[in-house]
Amino acid sequence: MARMPLAFTALEGLPEISQGVDLAQLILISLGVAQLSLKTSDVLVVAQKIISKAEGRTLELHTVEPSNRAIELAAIVLKDPRFVQAVLSESSEVLRAVPHVLITRHRSGFVMANAGIDRSNVVGASEEGAGTVLLLPLDCDASAFRLSNALGGCAVIVSDSFGRPWREGVVNVALGVANLPALVDLRGEKDRQGRTVQSTEVALADAVAAGAGIAMGEAAQSTPIVHVRGVQLTAPFRSGQSLLRPIKGDLFL
């Protein structure tokens, strides 16, 4: 017999999410429609976008007053100065600014494009610099825990798609994590030849988020919530913040 498969199921039929909705209630309805139960050993992966919408993390760009620095940077990256100001306000550091590219370190520590500010899938945000944009949740781990608590304690990952150095294309990663070992430390375990593993930590939450990203799909057919069954959750809890390397001491850079 095979091991039980690791199964990712996208939940169908969620309405557009607006500020203040009871996301847990909507999820329970969708799970019912899918004839899926929710065990505490299950994981729900939720797109950051709908968490931000439910938490009202929208910003009207016409209310933003760009600083001189934002105006200068906007001329380099060829983006709306108010959009650039919104990115700077969300960031602790600018890492890369070239035409059409603005990579920063978000205040929460994530290195990502545009501080995670999203212009797509927000009703009214018809083009860059116009209308409404969506900021990341204030604290993605806290958002994950609130949802987990409302759902009886299952694991929750708040995920978003990230570009990567050296590799093309985006993959989903975990921004916020509740009740799941975001990072699993294998150091000291034995490999198949009985030798001690020296240096491997596994980014389990990022891997679950990446797999869920496939089930979510993209563009018009995308689904923002994925139910995951079969992840081994026995290692100690580690938060989404544990996935961030210290600013000093990055092995790669």
Place this chain on the structure above:
Amino acid sequence: MARMPLAFTALEGLPEISQGVDLAQLILISLGVAQLSLKTSDVLVVAQKIISKAEGRTLELHTVEPSNRAIELAAIVLKDPRFVQAVLSESSEVLRAVPHVLITRHRSGFVMANAGIDRSNVVGASEEGAGTVLLLPLDCDASAFRLSNALGGCAVIVSDSFGRPWREGVVNVALGVANLPALVDLRGEKDRQGRTVQSTEVALADAVAAGAGIAMGEAAQSTPIVHVRGVQLTAPFRSGQSLLRPIKGDLFL
């Protein structure tokens, strides 16, 4: 009803892989044991390690003569000079060398630690600098296609675990890809509000590899082959090489 789940099933009962073994035949036996069929719409994710073993990509370190550069670098990274020479021989460029860390660009373009040279799970490689090490396949895309052809044309991903800048922990990525769109181009598609998506390419093969990494598990319980059902394979084929950013023009660095 839910969409069909995306299902990752680790194959059990594979023997230790040695040079020249008929991997396709072993996989078919394991699939039979797991009562899994193999459709051309399925994906097999195979750990690079067993591909390298089957292809005889082992190197006896005692046969390696370290160059002066390898000896100098070994003193910096605190590794065996013969091991460092093996890494240099497999690499086109050294990106980072500090104590215990040697990041290079592999000849095939992958940016990774130690040019992907593996000391664990090789019988006889009892510690760094002793015994036998395992090199990456000469051409991971070609290895994926050979296995795919021997299995009737299903999609195949040759995967390995990579560290990442800015984020802790390793995740599996795709080195070689056959019959699967490693990169899916969404540019020009419409989002849920009907606006055209501007800039998203999705690293589908990396996401599948990451999900399969969860099913593989780690250390003593790890399983090097995962059967995946439910991935949308309709986009045009793109190879593992398509996942590599050009050396010039990396957005992040």
